[in-house]
Amino acid sequence: MADEIGKSDKKLKSDAHTLKTSFDELKEVDNLKSEILSIVSHELRTPLTAILGYVELLKDETAGKLSEKQKEFISVISENSDRLKRITDNMSDLVTVDNKILDIKRDRINLKKEVNDILRSFDYFAESKNIVLLEDVDNLDIKGDKSKIHQVLSNLIENAIKFSKKQTKVTVMGFEDKGNIHLEITDQGPGIPKEHLGKIFDKFYQIDSSSKREVGGSGLGLAVCKKNR
Secondary structure, three states, X not given: OHHHHHHHHHHHHHHHHHHHHHHHHHHHHHHHHHHHHHHHHHHHHHHHHHHXXXXXXXXXXXXXXXXXXXXXXXXXXXXXXXXHHHHHHHHHHHHHHHOOOOOOOOEEEEHHHHHHHHHHHOHHHHHHOOOEEEEEEOOOEEEEOHHHHHHHHXXXXXHHHHOOOOOOEEEEEEEEEOOEEEEEEEOOOOOOOHHHOOXXXXXXXXXXXXXXXXXXXXXXXXXXXXXXO
């Protein structure tokens, strides 16, 4: 019996050592990912800011009158530039939240106006898939970080449009119930299989991670939504 106990103890110590080694390796990989995210988001910000600035000048026709076709092209550039900015903000926020240095501001926000502004920014994206965007948000004022709320709602609405079938609708509802504010975003997409529900908020996780998937993405949007809740 003493020999068996000794063997079991030795095996437990060996297993514990293996687990610790695996944990340390995973932690190192996670730290490396965070470092890469920080570098990439930082390097993208400067050229992206310049692109967004010039896009706004073109939209305002500061550089000259635009034809209808040129306005359409600028809308596409603007929508995709905004998407790149959201991805960059997502990367930056994941790093700052992980390092516990996220700066939260308290602003007075009209929820109806905020949702409408976000939906308008997705007009071209939705139209390209013949998706109708609907808003049914009560005229509610809340206090919160406007940029973070905008980021979370943009990620969720973009996902709803991205994964919806053509010629369907995406609806954003907002209402107050028993002192709590509720926002609901519904679409007519395929839904998420039950076996994936526990992982969808993990960084970089995508249900279809193959190179041939129809819908692209970074796997960061929902992770940021959860971090900013």
